[in-house]
Amino acid sequence: MIIKVKVPSPGESITEVEIASWFVKDGDYVFKNQVIAEIDSDKATLEISAEENGAISLMVEKGKRIQVGDVLCIIDTSKKKPNENYKNLDFHEEKIQKKQDIIKKIPSPASKKILSEKNISTEFIHGTGKQGRITKKDCILAESSTTTDSSLSPLIEKGFPTYRSREKKITPLSSLRRKLSERLVSVKNQTAMLTTFNEVDMQEIFIIRKKYKNIFKEKHGVNLGFMSFFTLSCVRALKLYPDVNAMISGSEKINFEYYDISIAISGPKGLMVPVIRNAEDLSFRGIEKEIHRLSTSVRNGKITINEMTGGTFTITNGGVFGSMLSTPIINPPQSAILGIHKVVERPVVINGSIEIRPVMYLALSYDHRIIDGRESVGFLVSVKEAIENPIKFLMEGSENNIERVLEL
16 A cells, blocks of 8 residues: 655645655655654644555655645555565675775775875875775875975964865755744834843842752752743733733734743754743742743754744743843744843942842843833833842742742
């Protein structure tokens, strides 16, 4: 029986995909549910699995674009799994190849003398003779190359250009990267984006995490990170400034009465932005577990389109890469994004005295068409006060409630 494996639909409005990788070769024997390929769409990368056991015939080359519903490959289920004779044949061919490899690099009698006199190693010589043998001509070329390199040494030491290899590598952008490029440009061109900044003293967060992070990890199996504090702080601030949790649709403004927080996570395919649904209903434990689940999916290439769509506000953490300050770009069709950064010890004035505190810079980029300066600054100040006084604003106002809030 011939099975036609067709390109599945990665999501609504997507009609075309790109073959990102083949994990099998044409003619290979594959097994049911074995991952055979990856396809890139504008929004995500999907794995394709074999539908039955059989010999596979690839219909599309890696890097080519193909329509949703087109045939990706064919599996012939009438072909049986290769028997031991094939393995013996492969072993025989491997032995022949090893013999050929031994023959390679053996210099001819004439070339042996040159190599000995000029003290040239065969390691860097490409043999052009029969079965890869090194010829006299190969030795002369190698000697010339060595002389040229040594003559350039004084120039290199003096900083003069040497005009050695100046090759370029050109690779096409993936569908995901092309779509991302288009979206980023459209954001710059179609929104009135501004960024406002503030700084936050992280000392209280540090104290809480130092005291409870080990217990939290043992109890819940995930770390007590910064992101849960910032996510809950943002939910509080969005409730106070609802236009930051809104979007423009044509001539209308849509205010969301739920808080789906998108979290930017770096993965092998680039930056992904999965969504924590209804963050207002989640505790510290719930948020950290969801971040851990989504992060694992991104890094394993298992994240789905549904998990990356529908956010109402985004948090991006450039601090994990060492960024001190940045101006994040809005994640459309959202109207704002919070950028958090690296924590650095800085001298600050506390009650008239200079102290060293762990300080982080915050950046809120927002669409000025829908969010005014008062709302943007007020939002950032609200996040700042919650982070600097988490017991009061995030933990029900008392140290006695911390363990209960953290569900310890």
